[in-house]
Amino acid sequence: MRSIRTEWLSKIDYGEAWDLQKKLVREIDREELGETLLLLEHPPTYTIGSDRHPEHLLYGAEELAKRGIALYEIDRGGDITYHGPGQLVGYPLLYLDAIGLDLHGYLRTLEEAIIRLLAEFGIEGGRKPEYTGVWVGDRKIAAIGVKFNKARTRRGFVTSHGFALNVKRGVEQEGFQGIIPCGITEYGVTSIESLTGLTLDVETIGRRIVPHFLDAFDSERVDESVIAARSLRS
Numbered sequence: 659m660r661s662i663r664t665e666w667l668s669k670i671d672y673g674e675a676w677d678l679q680k681k682l683v684r685e686i687d688r689e690e691l692g693e694t695l696l697l698l699e700h701p702p703t704y705t706i707g708s709d710r711h712p713e714h715l716l717y718g719a720e721e722l723a724k725r726g727i728a729l730y731e732i733d734r735g736g737d738i739t740y741h742g743p744g745q746l747v748g749y750p751l752l753y754l755d756a757i758g759l760d761l762h763g764y765l766r767t768l769e770e771a772i773i774r775l776l777a778e779f780g781i782e783g784g785r786k787p788e789y790t791g792v793w794v795g796d797r798k799i800a801a802i803g804v805k806f807n808k809a810r811t812r813r814g815f816v817t818s819h820g821f822a823l824n825v826k827r828g829v830e831q832e833g834f835q836g837i838i839p840c841g842i843t844e845y846g847v848t849s850i851e852s853l854t855g856l857t858l859d860v861e862t863i864g865r866r867i868v869p870h871f872l873d874a875f876d877s878e879r880v881d882e883s884v885i886a887a888r889s890l891r892s
Contacts, residue, residue, distance in 0.1 A: 662695055663691075666865070695748060695750050696750075697865075700743075703730065706737065727833065735804060736802075740834050741822055742832055744825055750820050764804070774870040797846045824849035
């Protein structure tokens, strides 16, 4: 059974989290650090993946500045999406062995962990065959975009980037109105609070997804105290 360290980083700027991921990917590749799941929130941010379609960003530079939304072109797969307050972001940094490697299986396992979490709240999450992510009917509740970093010291890949789960009511309007999310025009987005009427804390949802994540990946948890946020960022 693999062991995965988990860490709640609270709210962190996207650029800082991206740099942190790259640092930890190198350390995991060199076997200086164990596999890690980072859980956090971002301030308002749009990210554009490798499947770039600038026309899916509806705001110009002036409007982005007015609204205080950062913009990053990044190295994950997929198109444009939104990260912001009220959304749980998870970055699994996991080693995938090249022998028997199933990249699609990795994506389906990420989706499965989120689907199991939603079931705790009586929400029936599911998949759409043509799209990555987790859906509730025709509304997307979690976006997924990942990168497979080729390992330099051994065969296989180390994953980075990950998932963004809408938790708080209102996140659907806060940032998604300025984009065509993932280039999908026919479907909308939703959140756990909008579906349940509950008032929820993002950190609490982050801690509640951990056992589902570990179970889905057949893993055990390493004590969080071993991997304090301050040591991660040094």
